[in-house]
Structure formats: structure tokens, C-alpha cells
Amino acid sequence: MANEITLPLYHKTARKNTIQRTLDVTLLFLLVSLLVYRLLSLKNHGFVWLLALLCESCFTFTWSLIVSTKWNPVEIETYPENLEPRFADLPAVDMFVTTADPAREPPIMTVNTVLSLLAVDYPADKLACYVSDDGCSALTFHSLVEALRFAKVWVPFCKKYKVQVRAPFRYFLEEPIFTSSGNSEFEQEWKKIKAEYEQLCLKIKEAGRESAPCDLTGEFAVFTNIETGNHPTIIKIIGEHKHETEKDEDEDVPHLVYVSREKRPKYPHHFKAGAMNVLSRVSGVMTNAPFMLNVDCDMFANDPQVVRQAMCLLFGRESETDVAFVQYPQCFYNGLKDDPYGNQMIVLTEYMGRGLAGLQGPAYFGTGCFHRRKVIYGVWPDHLDDHATNHTLIIGKSGEYEEMKKFGKSREFLETTTHALRGEKGIGPKLSDSLEAALQVADCDYEFGSTWGAKFGWIYGSTTEDLLTGLTIQRKGWKSTFPMPDPPAFLGCAPTGGPAAMTQQKRWSTGQLEILFSKSNPIFATFTGNLQFRTSLFYIYVLSWGLSSIPELCYAALPAYCIIADSQFLPKVYDPAMLIPVAIFMTYNMLTLREYLEVGLSVRAWWNNMRMGRITAASAYLFGVLSVVLKILGLSETVFEVTQKDDQASDNEDGNGMNGATKFTFDESPIFVPGTALLLVHLTALLTLCLRLPPISVHDDGKGLRVGLGEVFCSLWVVQCFRPFMKGLFRRGKYGIPPSTIFKSTCLVLVFVCMGLGI
Numbered sequence: 001m002a003n004e005i006t007l008p009l010y011h012k013t014a015r016k017n018t019i020q021r022t023l024d025v026t027l028l029f030l031l032v033s034l035l036v037y038r039l040l041s042l043k044n045h046g047f048v049w050l051l052a053l054l055c056e057s058c059f060t061f062t063w064s065l066i067v068s069t070k071w072n073p074v075e076i077e078t079y080p081e082n083l084e085p086r087f088a089d090l091p092a093v094d095m096f097v098t099t100a101d102p103a104r105e106p107p108i109m110t111v112n113t114v115l116s117l118l119a120v121d122y123p124a125d126k127l128a129c130y131v132s133d134d135g136c137s138a139l140t141f142h143s144l145v146e147a148l149r150f151a152k153v154w155v156p157f158c159k160k161y162k163v164q165v166r167a168p169f170r171y172f173l174e175e176p177i178f179t180s181s182g183n184s185e186f187e188q189e190w191k192k193i194k195a196e197y198e199q200l201c202l203k204i205k206e207a208g209r210e211s212a213p214c215d216l217t218g219e220f221a222v223f224t225n226i227e228t229g230n231h232p233t234i235i236k237i238i239g240e241h242k243h244e245t246e247k248d249e250d251e252d253v254p255h256l257v258y259v260s261r262e263k264r265p266k267y268p269h270h271f272k273a274g275a276m277n278v279l280s281r282v283s284g285v286m287t288n289a290p291f292m293l294n295v296d297c298d299m300f301a302n303d304p305q306v307v308r309q310a311m312c313l314l315f316g317r318e319s320e321t322d323v324a325f326v327q328y329p330q331c332f333y334n335g336l337k338d339d340p341y342g343n344q345m346i347v348l349t350e351y352m353g354r355g356l357a358g359l360q361g362p363a364y365f366g367t368g369c370f371h372r373r374k375v376i377y378g379v380w381p382d383h384l385d386d387h388a389t390n391h392t393l394i395i396g397k398s399g400e401y402e403e404m405k406k407f408g409k410s411r412e413f414l415e416t417t418t419h420a421l422r423g424e425k426g427i428g429p430k431l432s433d434s435l436e437a438a439l440q441v442a443d444c445d446y447e448f449g450s451t452w453g454a455k456f457g458w459i460y461g462s463t464t465e466d467l468l469t470g471l472t473i474q475r476k477g478w479k480s481t482f483p484m485p486d487p488p489a490f491l492g493c494a495p496t497g498g499p500a501a502m503t504q505q506k507r508w509s510t511g512q513l514e515i516l517f518s519k520s521n522p523i524f525a526t527f528t529g530n531l532q533f534r535t536s537l538f539y540i541y542v543l544s545w546g547l548s549s550i551p552e553l554c555y556a557a558l559p560a561y562c563i564i565a566d567s568q569f570l571p572k573v574y575d576p577a578m579l580i581p582v583a584i585f586m587t588y589n590m591l592t593l594r595e596y597l598e599v600g601l602s603v604r605a606w607w608n609n610m611r612m613g614r615i616t617a618a619s620a621y622l623f624g625v626l627s628v629v630l631k632i633l634g635l636s637e638t639v640f641e642v643t644q645k646d647d648q649a650s651d652n653e654d655g656n657g658m659n660g661a662t663k664f665t666f667d668e669s670p671i672f673v674p675g676t677a678l679l680l681v682h683l684t685a686l687l688t689l690c691l692r693l694p695p696i697s698v699h700d701d702g703k704g705l706r707v708g709l710g711e712v713f714c715s716l717w718v719v720q721c722f723r724p725f726m727k728g729l730f731r732r733g734k735y736g737i738p739p740s741t742i743f744k745s746t747c748l749v750l751v752f753v754c755m756g757l758g759i
């Protein structure tokens, strides 16, 4: 027998990327050359030249951040099969699912996520699943109660037949190949369970149609006349794993708990971050597992080995204690062909993600992440041992009790926290015994006087609470890790449609800027904390997505301005200096295209991402900047608008759920005004050009063309990028840009043209 201590749990290898590095550096060199050229020739040119220089400086800076992040990619492999030979007793894991709105997040979706978690390949008595419902919806609760009933057949079935994908809506998409006899046990069971799942879907669908999903009596009575933003805490133990019947396969399902925290109109609830903190505390008093997994309601576990994989990276050898969290990439099951909305983030994950894994580790991306409970409770990596062995945080000694007050005033919670910090469980055998304590820690005023959300837990103050929380953890010097298994560990749902995609990007850029302009920003974290320099560069990159909209928009408007004002922002065509921008254009496109092709994506996917990058910057990011400016001026608060998720059930009905989804959709939102205006400006410029025919006339010196060909080319390129908007001008309904948006945009165009003509 192999020496069990030496069996590896994971392996991390550096990946070769010579070609990529060469291309990246070449581009950086070209960009710097362009800046030098502009600087040297600045005095011969006017404002336009200076503006171009400023924009290009921003792009060069951003590019250098990207190059630094991508420089050292790694690959991480885990060996879950070695976990049990090495550790007979696997650690417990609490699994959190958040949902907020049964209309935007169909309960059947949450149910599938929960089922996939309940069925993972891990001892059921070590798992507990907590669902936080910020919508306080009887429908969601009802759906979960039904789901547990189904789980009692689904989980044993998955384990018996080693089902690979344990979210039923995915599993039942295809019929397996049954053995020829046609009546095998598997076939019969498969059909029976499929019928039961269909029954479950039907029940949930019908319940959703009624004003109340069922009679609001018994367990459901608390939901009578409930108001979403004004109600007491509701915690329901939907299913308790029974130890006595451990041998009985039918009952081998983990705990399932429903949590809807108290909400009152005047109390801030801090959106998802608040929900996660409540889940941390409720699970603290109920199960107190040393590790916690968190997923959004649309992110099901796609690989039943996922908990074991994560434990390979988190649990075990001492040298691993510095890994604070294991973040899995966000991958999507509803990915439309060729990524028309440019939000599948495959290339971003592949290059930036792998690169980050080679540094201090990835940021926390909000879902598909396993956290160490101690880290969430604010422990520093160098204090880990104090807490584990001889920490004196024992309740009862006065001074220390003071220190513990930062966790809030529940005695039960403080007790379990002490245990958690010491690496013990310290909770009673029955969930129901802790119900009262759980209700107390979910109160909306529980956090008053504590430092929840400020020093530890999920940190408040940004609509991208994930980045802020991760940054706070990494600031302490913690590392994290980013395995990218195939098949993906989790699969979620990417927003489809212009409005949903833009709303999400706007929220992200808002949240990112909130962090950048706060005292938690990565620059301070490097100088006053332990955030590594290059990890900090990554954070600066990601947190300034919103800001990038300003140089992007200016630069995109420059060609049109130049054509209208008859000036030039690029060197003349016959000027040898023109080679620099041409080389930049070619290298950039070649390099990015290569990245897409390398990971098996199409040219179309590359192009869609390129153009969505421009569209997003001109719309969502700009609005992100606006909402942060309004917040800083104290004029409005930022809010977390939940992303609309497509209904899986209806997806299945029409086979692919992609009815016209590749056509860009619009709504009345002002978010589409800047993009429309930009397009109209370019069309106006190109039209002016045609009216000024013949555009190509020989200059006095006989050498040049009157029109800057560079500018015309750029203008055509911008129009090409905004083609979805161009089509939107001529379409109607949700595929068309609303007349009011066109009107507002036209006003902006008039202002712009007047500026260009110097009126």
C-alpha cells in the first residue's frame, strides 16, 4: 500500500506561454512608441492630438495591468480519490444558496441548484444546505418543500447510478442509451424518476400561477399577508438529516434549511452581502461547519466530486492553511452560440484567471466559492495557529467577552464562534435545538454595535460585495486558488438580451468603482496591508472597468469629430509614423483573436466580444460612473438590481430557449442613449464626408489626401462595432431602439456637430 501521507491531493504546474508573452510585450512596446511619438509631435498639433494622447495613455496603462496579470499562468489539478485514504473523517461543509426574487429567479431554478448540492458525492451527514430567500416568498418555500420530497428519490438514484450531472433539468435533457433488453432496472427507475421530476415542475409551475402557492396554513401560515420588505425572520428546517437512520438509503439526504431574514423599511439590509452574513450566523449556530460553499440560485453543481475537489485544496497539510478560499470559474449552461452578448467570460477566465492563480490567487467572484469559516470571521493567516490551539477567546472572561462583542450579542453564536475559531464544531446533535438562536441572529438589528460587514463577514458598501470581501481577505495576506476543472464544477445562467446584460454590467462597474474610491482600495491594501503588488494591479484593472468608459467614448468619438471638423488625430497616410497605429491595430486584433482560437472559440465569438466590449463601455460602464458620482455627491444610493434569469422550464419547451436571443434587444432605459448617439454621430460624419465630394483631392503640395483615411477607417470600424444598434434603428418592438431614445440621442448629436463645426 502506498504511503498514505505522501498521496498528493493536488498539483500546481506553470504553463508555458512564450508566444503570448511575446505578443503581449510587442503590443506594449508599440503602444509606448505611439505615446512617445505623440509627445514629441504634440506642439505641432492641437487639442485633438492631446485628447488622443490622453486616451492612449489610459489604454497603455490598462494593457500593462493585463500583461502583468496574464504573465504567469498555472494549471491546478486535484486528486479527490486520495482524500479519503488520507483522512478518514472528512470535514463538514455548509452550502449556501441565495435567491431574492421569485419573478426574476424562477423557483425551479433554485430547486435545481439545491438538488444538485444535496446530491453531491460527499457524506450526507457532513453537509447542510441553507437557502436564503430575500424575496420572502411562500412560492420559493413551497418549491423547496416539494424539492426535498423529490430529493429523497433523486439523491439515492444519483448515487446508485453514479449520475454525472445532478441538476435534474440538465440530466433529463437527454435520454441515456438503455441496454437492449429494454426493461432494465435502470431504465425503469430512470423513467419513474423522470416522471416524478416532471410532476415536481408542474406543481411548481401551477403554484406560481396562483396568488398563493398553497393553503397558507400550518407551516405556511407565517407567509400570510407578508410584505417583501417588511417582515419578521422566517427559518424553516425543511429536512433534517437523521443520524439514526443513516443506514437507510432513502433518508440519506443532507439538512435543508430555509432562511428569510428579517427586513424592516428603515433598516439597511445590504443586499446579497447582508444575506450571506445572516447565513454565516444561522449556519454557525446550527451546524458550524469549518467550510462554506456559496452559490447563486442559478449555479448548480455540475460535477458531483466538487466538494471533494475543493477539500483537496483547502483541507489537509499544514502548508495549505494559507489558502483562504477556493474559487471556481463562472461558467454558463445557457451560453448562446458565439457569445453574442460578450458575457461568457471564457477568455477572461482562461488567461486572467490562470494568471491570477499564479500570483496571490483569484479574487472572490461571488459564486462557486468555498470559504474557510475562520477567514470569514476575520482571522489573519499568521494568527491561525493561535486560534487553533491556545486562543483565549473563551466566553466568560470579561476582557475577552468585550472582544467577542464584535460578533454581536447572541451568546449561542459567540459560543459556536469560539469553537469555530478553535477548529471544533461544538454544536448539539439536533438542528431544531438551535432554532431560537438562529432566529435571533437573523434579526435586522443584530449587527448593530458589531463589526459585521465592516471588518469581517461579507463586507458592505459595494454592489460587488464579492470583490470587496475577497479584497479584504487578500489584504490580510491570505492566498486563494482557482482550479479550472473540465467538466466545469458549477454552471450558471448568463443574462441574455441587451437590457439584462447591460444592467448587470452597470451594477458591476458601479460596485467596482465604489471599492476603488473607498478606503478599502487595492492601492492602500498594498501599502498598508499584505496585498501583493501584482495582485493589486489586477484589482486596479478590474475596479476601473467603469472609468475606462471615458477614454473609450472619447476615443470612439474622435474619428467622427475629426471628419466633421476636418482635422486629424492620426498621422497622415503617407507619414511613416502611421505604421505605429496600424501595427497596434493589427497586433491587438491578432493577439486577441489568437486567444479565442486557442481555447476553441470561433472568430465570430472573438468579434462579438470585441464589439460588446465597445458597446458595454459606451453604455453600462458610463452609467456605472454616473451612479457612483451621484452616490459621492450624496444624491442617490446605489442598489443591487437582481439579474433576470431565463426560465429553464420554458427553455426546455422550445428546445433551445434561444428564440431570437441572438438579436440584440433594447428597452426604454437611458443606458442605450450614449451608444445610439455615438452611432448617429458617425453616420452623420460619414454622410458629411459623402456630401463634401469629391472627398479625395490632391493637396497643394501634391502629396496628400484631403481626407484622413485613418479617420474614415476608424469611423467605419466604430459603425461596425455598433451594428446591433444600427439594426436597432430600423427594427421595432424589443428589437428596436425606442423612438424616445433616438430623439435624445439626436439632440446629443446636434450638440456634437455644432462643437465640431465650431458653432
Ligand SMILES: O=c1ccn([C@@H]2O[C@H](COP(=O)(O)OP(=O)(O)O[C@H]3O[C@H](CO)[C@@H](O)[C@H](O)[C@H]3O)[C@@H](O)[C@H]2O)c(=O)[nH]1
Pocket (backbone or CB within 6 Å): 097, 098, 099, 100, 101, 105, 132, 134, 270, 271, 272, 275, 295, 296, 297, 298, 365, 366, 367, 463, 464, 465, 466, 504, 507, 508, 511, 640, 641, 642, 643, 644
Ligand atoms: O438583495 C439581494 C440581491 C441579490 N441576491 C442574490 O445575489 C445573487 C447574485 O445576483 P444576480 O442578480 O444573479 O447577480 P449577478 O451579476 O449575476 O451575480 C454576480 O455578481 C454579483 C456581484 O455583483 C455576485 O454577488 C454574484 O455572486 C455573481 O454571480 C443571486 O443569487 C441573488 O439572489 C440576494 O440574495 N439579495
Ligand SMILES: [Mn+2]
Pocket (backbone or CB within 6 Å): 296, 298, 492, 493, 643
Ligand atoms: Mn447571476
